[in-house]
Structures are given as C-alpha cells and as structure tokens.
Amino acid sequence: MKSTTTVADVLRSSVASATHAFLSAEPHIRSTGDPNRIHDARAAIRRLRSDLRVFKRFLDPAGLRTCAPNWAGSPKRSARCAIRTS
Numbered sequence: 001m002k003s004t005t006t007v008a009d010v011l012r013s014s015v016a017s018a019t020h021a022f023l024s025a026e027p028h029i030r031s032t033g034d035p036n037r038i039h040d041a042r043a044a045i046r047r048l049r050s051d052l053r054v055f056k057r058f059l060d061p062a063g064l065r066t067c068a069p070n071w072a073g074s075p076k077r078s079a080r081c082a083i084r085t086s
Helices: 007-032 035-054 061-070 075-082
Strands: none
16 A cells, blocks of 8 residues: 555445456356355455445445446446545
C-alpha cells in the first residue's frame, strides 16, 4: 500500500475483487455444480459482507441503493458510487 492510499481505495479494490471472484465462479456453479466453485463463491460473498460491515461508516446508504441494480455490470463503478466522498 502506498502512503497516498485512501480508505476509499482500499474498499473499492476489495469490493471489486470479491465481486469479480463471485462473478467468475457463478457460471461454473450453474453448469457443473463444482463444490470448489461453490466454496469460492461463498467465500467471496462472506468477504464482501465483511467489507461492508467493517467500512459501514464510509458508505453512503443512498449510494448503495442507487448502485445495487447495477453491481454485476461494473463492480468498480458500483463501489465508487457507494463510497462517501465527504
């Protein structure tokens, strides 16, 4: 981590990473039911829930409602619009 890294940078990266992991596992789960992919998806969801709980005070509830319908389309954009800037 650089000395200029902000809380928003950390949260954005973590949310995008967990979302990417879930979205990567999801098609394989549907087609094969692979237990390892199910584990990966569940771990990604737990990571996302944990991040949201830990960083709750930095999130904008209105932004989360606005971003929710689009989260799968662009995880980074969704994470960006949910983070408070002030």
